[in-house]
Amino acid sequence: MTSISKFIGVGALTTLVSYSTYLLALQILAPMLAYICALIASFIIQIGMMAPFVFKAKLTIRNAATAALIYAGYSTIFAVLMWFALKLDVPPVLAPFIVIIIASPLHFLAGKKWIHNPADDIRM
Numbered sequence: 001m002t003s004i005s006k007f008i009g010v011g012a013l014t015t016l017v018s019y020s021t022y023l024l025a026l027q028i029l030a031p032m033l034a035y036i037c038a039l040i041a042s043f044i045i046q047i048g049m050m051a052p053f054v055f056k057a058k059l060t061i062r063n064a065a066t067a068a069l070i071y072a073g074y075s076t077i078f079a080v081l082m083w084f085a086l087k088l089d090v091p092p093v094l095a096p097f098i099v100i101i102i103a104s105p106l107h108f109l110a111g112k113k114w115i116h117n118p119a120d121d122i123r124m
Contacts, residue, residue, distance in 0.1 A: 006054045007108050010045065018042040039075070046071040050111055067111070074107040 021041040025034035050070075051063040078099055085095040
């Protein structure tokens with residue numbers, strides 16, 4: 001399995017868990033608090049799975065912190081692109097899909113550059 005397909009799988013898992021967490025939390029919390037719970041859940045998945053599963057790098061404190069920063073950057077880029085898409089009158093139902101198509105490759109490339117360690121690929 002390539003790192004790109006693993007990245008897509010982790011992204012799908014993150015989306016599923018995040019949205020499910022949001023819907024569950026929404027039953028007892030205000031929408032923004034439910035969104036924060038969902039964002040925390042997605043950060044945990046990204047931090048825990050990005051380095052070891054997608055990029056075959058050891059999960060270290062440094063890699064975990066790097067994954068968290070990359071995901072925070074992705075979340076920020078996502079929000080800005082969503083805002084632009086909606087300002088350009090992209091239908092709200094389609095806007096997230098367009099943003100994912102643009103933002104996800106940037107997220108993958110950032111992870112490949114700052115998390116992946118080619119030395120971890122060498123097996124004795």
